[in-house]
Amino acid sequence: MKIPIISCFMLLWTLMVCAQNGPQDLTGTKAQKFELIDIDGNIISSDNTKGKVVVLNFWFIGCKPCLKEIPELNAVYQEYAQNQEVVFASIALDNLENVRKKMSKYNIQYPIVTDGDPFSKLFKVNGFPTNIVIDKERNYFFRFTGGLPGIGDYISNSIQKALEQ
DSSP: OHHHHHHHHHHHHHHHHHHHTGGGGGTTSBOOOOEEEOTTSOEEETTTTTTSEEEEEEEOTTOHHHHHTHHHHHHHHHHHTTOTTEEEEEEESSOHHHHHHHHHHHTOOSOEEOSOHHHHHHTTOOSSSEEEEEOTTSBEEEEEESOOTTHHHHHHHHHHHHHHO
């Protein structure tokens, strides 16, 4: 009796992981043109980031894995904060008021765009959190959906490799 239950659990887990990471096949393809405005009024667009590595983080307030990765994202942001060839944008689905409340509680240090549902659709984000690294040629370099311990290391390594291209 235990074997069928374990088999069903493993099948469901595999399907869930595959469903979360389906968009990974975009790696190497051109990223969409975009224009984001962060909560400080800064414009982050495909035009003003030409020749730069762009890191996008899609999240929402009710997503526990999204909130859990904030310290790692802060560390990666600080690692590259002085590098003019790297641009960060965190796209929250939530409105400005709700995001501001979380910024102080979670000490979010990187630029944030609010009301990000249209951008989630533009980048074909179907799960949260989703982290994307776009290389200097505007190609998808790294993409991962779902909570992943050590995501900061994956993003940092991807940034470094994209900078070296």
